[in-house]
Amino acid sequence: MSDIRVVLADDHPVYLDGLAGLLATVDGIEVVGTATDGMAAVETAAALRPDVVVMDVQMPELDGIAATRRVVDADPAVGVVVLTMSEEDETVFAALRAGARGYLLKGATKDEIVRAVTAVAEGDAIFGPALARRVVEFLAPRQATVDVFPELTAREREVLDLVAAGRANPQIASALFLSPKTVRNIVSAIFTKLHVADRAEAIVRAREAGLGRA
Numbered sequence: 001m002s003d004i005r006v007v008l009a010d011d012h013p014v015y016l017d018g019l020a021g022l023l024a025t026v027d028g029i030e031v032v033g034t035a036t037d038g039m040a041a042v043e044t045a046a047a048l049r050p051d052v053v054v055m056d057v058q059m060p061e062l063d064g065i066a067a068t069r070r071v072v073d074a075d076p077a078v079g080v081v082v083l084t085m086s087e088e089d090e091t092v093f094a095a096l097r098a099g100a101r102g103y104l105l106k107g108a109t110k111d112e113i114v115r116a117v118t119a120v121a122e123g124d125a126i127f128g129p130a131l132a133r134r135v136v137e138f139l140a141p142r143q144a145t146v147d148v149f150p151e152l153t154a155r156e157r158e159v160l161d162l163v164a165a166g167r168a169n170p171q172i173a174s175a176l177f178l179s180p181k182t183v184r185n186i187v188s189a190i191f192t193k194l195h196v197a198d199r200a201e202a203i204v205r206a207r208e209a210g211l212g213r214a
Helices: 013-022 038-048 063-076 089-098 110-121 130-140 154-164 169-178 178-193 199-208
Strands: 005-007 031-033 053-056 079-084 100-105
Touching: 005 013, 005 038, 005 110, 005 130, 013 110, 031 038, 031 110, 031 154, 038 063, 053 063, 053 110, 063 079, 063 089, 063 169, 079 089, 079 110, 089 100, 089 130, 100 110, 154 169, 154 178, 169 178, 178 199
Parallel strands: 005 031, 005 053, 053 079, 079 100
Antiparallel strands: none
8 A cells, every 4th residue: 555645734844844754754654745834735735636635724825724625626535634723613613614624733642643644545534532522513413304305315415405505516525525426426316306407406496495504
């Protein structure tokens, strides 16, 4: 199995160098690039196509949340782990909405960071112990209720909920940890089952039923 290719983004050189040095000692992980601002993080990710980007939030040029959104929109296969000082709900949930699949605080241990990078590279999501419960509570209301559009499967209702919220297919793929092709197939199945001609009509139907408000 090839090494997990990682890009690190943090505007504090001492922390950035320390993190790079720490990960350099881990078998199976290769730090292929670093960035000291959000725009550089987006550009570096686009150029190097890493498996994982470890992203700080407070950075110049472009903050880490906006940078995460751009990285994921450009390539949903790239996993983003946010590593920051902030544990405020607003920041955590903004990172999730932007497409991050991991969120750790900067007090995280080496093992926690390595575990997060590895999990996200494998397509999983991981959050620090102090954040996990809040993340579950945040995600729970996003599930569409079973009695809405009973002709759809639970996954199809979940996707329709995000379509109604204005999410594009790559964003839905990232949020639900699915491939873009799978999302396209699910959206097509939704159109067929609801007898709608296009995305706009599906959104109208879904919003009339109360979806897309999360």
